[in-house]
Amino acid sequence: MRNLMWLAAAALLGVTACQPAETPEQIQARMEQDSEELRAAVASATQRWEAWTAAGQTDSFATLFTEQGRELPPNAPPVAGREAIAAFHAQQAAMGSSTVDITSESVMAYGPLGIDRGTFTSTLQPGPDAPPGIPTADTGKYLVHWHKVDGNWLIADLIWNSDLPLPQPER
Amino acid sequence: MRNLMWLAAAALLGVTACQPAETPEQIQARMEQDSEELRAAVASATQRWEAWTAAGQTDSFATLFTEQGRELPPNAPPVAGREAIAAFHAQQAAMGSSTVDITSESVMAYGPLGIDRGTFTSTLQPGPDAPPGIPTADTGKYLVHWHKVDGNWLIADLIWNSDLPLPQPER
Numbered sequence: 001m002r003n004l005m006w007l008a009a010a011a012l013l014g015v016t017a018c019q020p021a022e023t024p025e026q027i028q029a030r031m032e033q034d035s036e037e038l039r040a041a042v043a044s045a046t047q048r049w050e051a052w053t054a055a056g057q058t059d060s061f062a063t064l065f066t067e068q069g070r071e072l073p074p075n076a077p078p079v080a081g082r083e084a085i086a087a088f089h090a091q092q093a094a095m096g097s098s099t100v101d102i103t104s105e106s107v108m109a110y111g112p113l114g115i116d117r118g119t120f121t122s123t124l125q126p127g128p129d130a131p132p133g134i135p136t137a138d139t140g141k142y143l144v145h146w147h148k149v150d151g152n153w154l155i156a157d158l159i160w161n162s163d164l165p166l167p168q169p170e171r
Numbered sequence: 172m173r174n175l176m177w178l179a180a181a182a183l184l185g186v187t188a189c190q191p192a193e194t195p196e197q198i199q200a201r202m203e204q205d206s207e208e209l210r211a212a213v214a215s216a217t218q219r220w221e222a223w224t225a226a227g228q229t230d231s232f233a234t235l236f237t238e239q240g241r242e243l244p245p246n247a248p249p250v251a252g253r254e255a256i257a258a259f260h261a262q263q264a265a266m267g268s269s270t271v272d273i274t275s276e277s278v279m280a281y282g283p284l285g286i287d288r289g290t291f292t293s294t295l296q297p298g299p300d301a302p303p304g305i306p307t308a309d310t311g312k313y314l315v316h317w318h319k320v321d322g323n324w325l326i327a328d329l330i331w332n333s334d335l336p337l338p339q340p341e342r
Contacts, residue, residue: 022282027282027283030282031282031283031284070288072312072314072332073332074245074332074333075332075333075334075335075336075337076334076336077334078312078334108284108316109284110281110282110283110284111193111198111201111202111281111282112198112202112281113202113279113280113281113284113285113286114284115284115286115316115327115328117241117316117328133339135337141243141249141330142330143243143314143316143328143330145279145286145288145314145316156286157286157288157314159312159313159314159330159331159332160330160332161243161244161245161246161330161331161332162245162246163246163247163248163249164246165246165247166246166306166337166338167337167338167339168304168338
């Protein structure tokens with residue numbers, strides 16, 4: 001009886017204290033499980049991103065982001081919040097018809113935090129409003145900070161850059 | 172007695188199952204605690220990064236990265252692994268004397284995963300080996316994927332890009 005009481009007390013203590021006391025094996029197991037879940041969300045988001053780009057469906061991108069989510073494009077200031085993200089994509093689409101091909105290479109998640117790294121190639125067929133000399137093809141890499149909000153994986157931060165050298169400036 | 176046995180059994184089950192069963196409050200508390208810890212590591216790393224840049228101490232940067240860590244510079248291919256990272260920084264230093272000023276704006280961590288977003292400004296005083304037209308000042312944003320390895324926070328992925336518009340290409 002006394003043993004059982006100790007066991008019950010120790011186990012109850014364990015329940016309240018267990019959270020930070022993970023073993024390396026538990027951390028590894030949870031990382032694999034949570035990453036698997038995020039991997040499915042990333043695959044779905046990537047497919048939609050590519051389809052929306054090809055269709056010029058610019059008002060859809062913001063739905064993948066958190067309320068305060070940020071898109072951090074190269075050679076432009078940060079774009080913060082869903083409204084600004086929608087406007088940014090509308091502005092991009094006004095340059096012409098685009099395609100993008102995204103390849104996620106590494107996905108990791110733990111609890112509500114996730115990270116996704118990958119590569120992309122993109123093309124632009126410039127429209128009449130595009131500035132002269134705008135790049136028509138790009139290839140590069142990206143990093144996404146995913147955040148789980150009310151059970152849904154959303155983009156908190158998305159940043160990318162080009163592998164291609166800077167154009168030589170005019171002299 | 173029977174009650175105690177049930178309590179012991181239920182609590183033991185709880186111990187094995189408790190890991191994924193965090194309440195939103197527990198998640199929040201752990202996020203704050205783990206982020207606080209990473210924030211200190213980021214502050215220290217940032218300070219060292221700035222000092223090594225000013226001193227041209229190019230062989231030190233790689234010590235902040237995981238074995239397979241990646242630096243993803245704009246307008247260049249990815250740089251993977253400590254050896255390649257050291258070579259990349261040596262190559263950068265050969266362009267001239269640099270300074271960088273890094274401001275971390277948001278740090279989040281949960282378990283072994285962490286994310287740090289911020290901004291930077293940098294300057295370059297081009298040396299004799301710098302290509303003509305190399306940019307001498309930059310300002311932009313970055314995202315870092317931090318990973319806790321054997322109790323130490325290290326950089327798994329670092330990506331950044333410029334806020335400045337692309338130079339106009341030669342016609």
